[in-house]
Amino acid sequence: MPTWMSDISGLIDAHSPDLWFLSYVCLEILAVTLVIDAVMKSRTSQGAVAWSVALIAMPLVVVPAYLMFGQRRFQGYVRALREGNIKLRQLAQFVIAEMHAKYQPQGDIGSDWPSGKVLEQLATMPFTRGNETHLLVDGEQTFNAIFDAIEQAKDYILVQFYILRDDRLGVLFQQKLIERAAAGVRIYLMYDSIGSYGLSRRYRRQLHRAGIKAVAFRTKPINFLGRLQINFRNHRKIVVVDGEKAFLGGLNVGDEYLGRHRRLTPWRDTHLVIQGPAVQAAQLCFLEDWHWLTDTLPALNWRAETRPANQTLLVLPTGPADETETCQLMFVQAINSAQSRLWIVSPYFVPDEPVMKAIKLAAFRGVDVRILIPGLADRKVVQLSGYAHVVDTDIDGVSFFSYDRGFLHQKVLLVDDDTTYIGSANLDNRSFRLNFELTVITRDRAFASEVEEMLVEDFSHSHEISSAQLLQRSYLFLVAARMARLFSPLQ
Numbered sequence: 001m002p003t004w005m006s007d008i009s010g011l012i013d014a015h016s017p018d019l020w021f022l023s024y025v026c027l028e029i030l031a032v033t034l035v036i037d038a039v040m041k042s043r044t045s046q047g048a049v050a051w052s053v054a055l056i057a058m059p060l061v062v063v064p065a066y067l068m069f070g071q072r073r074f075q076g077y078v079r080a081l082r083e084g085n086i087k088l089r090q091l092a093q094f095v096i097a098e099m100h101a102k103y104q105p106q107g108d109i110g111s112d113w114p115s116g117k118v119l120e121q122l123a124t125m126p127f128t129r130g131n132e133t134h135l136l137v138d139g140e141q142t143f144n145a146i147f148d149a150i151e152q153a154k155d156y157i158l159v160q161f162y163i164l165r166d167d168r169l170g171v172l173f174q175q176k177l178i179e180r181a182a183a184g185v186r187i188y189l190m191y192d193s194i195g196s197y198g199l200s201r202r203y204r205r206q207l208h209r210a211g212i213k214a215v216a217f218r219t220k221p222i223n224f225l226g227r228l229q230i231n232f233r234n235h236r237k238i239v240v241v242d243g244e245k246a247f248l249g250g251l252n253v254g255d256e257y258l259g260r261h262r263r264l265t266p267w268r269d270t271h272l273v274i275q276g277p278a279v280q281a282a283q284l285c286f287l288e289d290w291h292w293l294t295d296t297l298p299a300l301n302w303r304a305e306t307r308p309a310n311q312t313l314l315v316l317p318t319g320p321a322d323e324t325e326t327c328q329l330m331f332v333q334a335i336n337s338a339q340s341r342l343w344i345v346s347p348y349f350v351p352d353e354p355v356m357k358a359i360k361l362a363a364f365r366g367v368d369v370r371i372l373i374p375g376l377a378d379r380k381v382v383q384l385s386g387y388a389h390v391v392d393t394d395i396d397g398v399s400f401f402s403y404d405r406g407f408l409h410q411k412v413l414l415v416d417d418d419t420t421y422i423g424s425a426n427l428d429n430r431s432f433r434l435n436f437e438l439t440v441i442t443r444d445r446a447f448a449s450e451v452e453e454m455l456v457e458d459f460s461h462s463h464e465i466s467s468a469q470l471l472q473r474s475y476l477f478l479v480a481a482r483m484a485r486l487f488s489p490l491q
Helices: 003-041 045-057 059-069 075-083 086-102 114-123 138-151 168-182 201-209 224-228 278-294 326-337 353-364 380-392 429-434 445-460 467-471 475-486
Strands: 128-137 156-161 186-192 213-217 238-241 245-249 270-275 311-318 341-345 368-374 398-403 412-415 419-423 435-443 462-465
Touching: 003 045, 003 059, 045 059, 086 278, 114 311, 114 326, 128 138, 128 278, 128 445, 138 168, 138 238, 138 245, 138 270, 156 168, 156 278, 168 186, 168 201, 186 278, 201 213, 213 278, 238 278, 245 278, 245 419, 245 435, 270 278, 278 311, 278 435, 311 326, 326 353, 326 412, 326 419, 326 429, 326 435, 341 353, 341 445, 353 368, 353 398, 368 380, 368 445, 380 467, 380 475, 412 445, 419 445, 429 435, 445 462, 467 475
Parallel strands: 156 186, 186 213, 341 368, 368 398
Antiparallel strands: 128 270, 128 311, 156 238, 238 245, 245 270, 311 435, 341 412, 398 462, 412 419, 419 435
16 A cells, blocks of 8 residues: 555544544535425425425435425426526517417406416416317327327427437437428427436437437526435426327336336326317427527417317416416316316325325315226335225225226326316326426317227226225334324425
8 A cells, every 4th residue: 555545544543533524414414404404495394394304314325315405496497497488488479469368268267267367367378269188098099090190291390398218219219200390390398317317328429310300408507505406307298290280198118108018007097188279388398498408499389279169278388487386276276176086196195294284174065076096006115105096095085096007107187077187197296396297178978078088098998096994904014104104394
């Protein structure tokens, strides 16, 4: 060993107790500082308490975790929206003004349906009439429809997914895009850097060589802490073709979505295809994310054509850059508006206290509340936390069902006989506060009837679970469920 290394080693050994003590004191000081930060910035008291206790009790583990996962506002995105390109703001103002002027439903939507005005304020854009919506059930139907639309594209294709895999479906998706790019179609592709972490360089290189503009959504640092933030995800799923047709919902690009997962199969999911003025809202949502990443604004088609179905739609984007907790408020409003029926389907049912209180109040009003969750889990901790909510919601009028036919991944709400919510948002803290999400709200009895028929089929492949049944399981299971729910604000 060189002399200088021996000297340093000896110095550390001689003073190691003091150095360790000093390091621990510094770590505790940093932990206390971060506790103050958590108390000041956390959006919920539960989150603040959970972080505070964990930081003080386990600073060595939790301090690095807080630096990476503790922020609740995507400050870089917030700043970009406030100080961003004036052309983007002008375009957004123009598109929204056109929706108000040309495509608003007849009469005042607020007078007929008070929830409508609330949802419009959350979305910062109006419901539009003249739309046509169709359900796409599961992967084969969804990707057949998407591929048909891609093959017919003439001008441009916008693509945004949380997960993009280099597997059989991913390669086929890539080939479809490359073929249209060779025909002169402009293609703009976004994928989340965390959700698509396994995407190969070869896959990305082939996209770029074909002239496809492909970028990964990630946190752009604005300071040192910003460099550590990996907790914000873009969970949206959007495909827009020529500004005329949009595909939105719960499916990503991966073999598992076609039922090819070795364990989570069959894969149950729901997507939508929409046409009409609401497509403009989907484009605008994509464009804001695209501009954040690239500082560019591609030329898009903003001419809307109404459809004979004349359905009333709202595309509601939510995310951690919002001034308020838009996603959580959307769910609370949906639940509070229910008068006769509230059917909820979510793969990750870990609601916070306001949402659970709204669900209980709906049951007290006499609403038929049914909640369908997966029986087969991809994330065991989340499933256990969901079971804890089942145990604690032992009231008449709230029925929980466990899906038995593979893995349930769809995110659907059916409210009364005329309103549906379908999109990418789960009922958990991540969707409420950390993910960029997109939900399509449809106010149409005929479409709601289609959704009802779909969910009746899903309930037929499930069994009811109750608090009494879960309480009969082992004590270890009940402790694990309670512990999982304790840390749900951090999930």
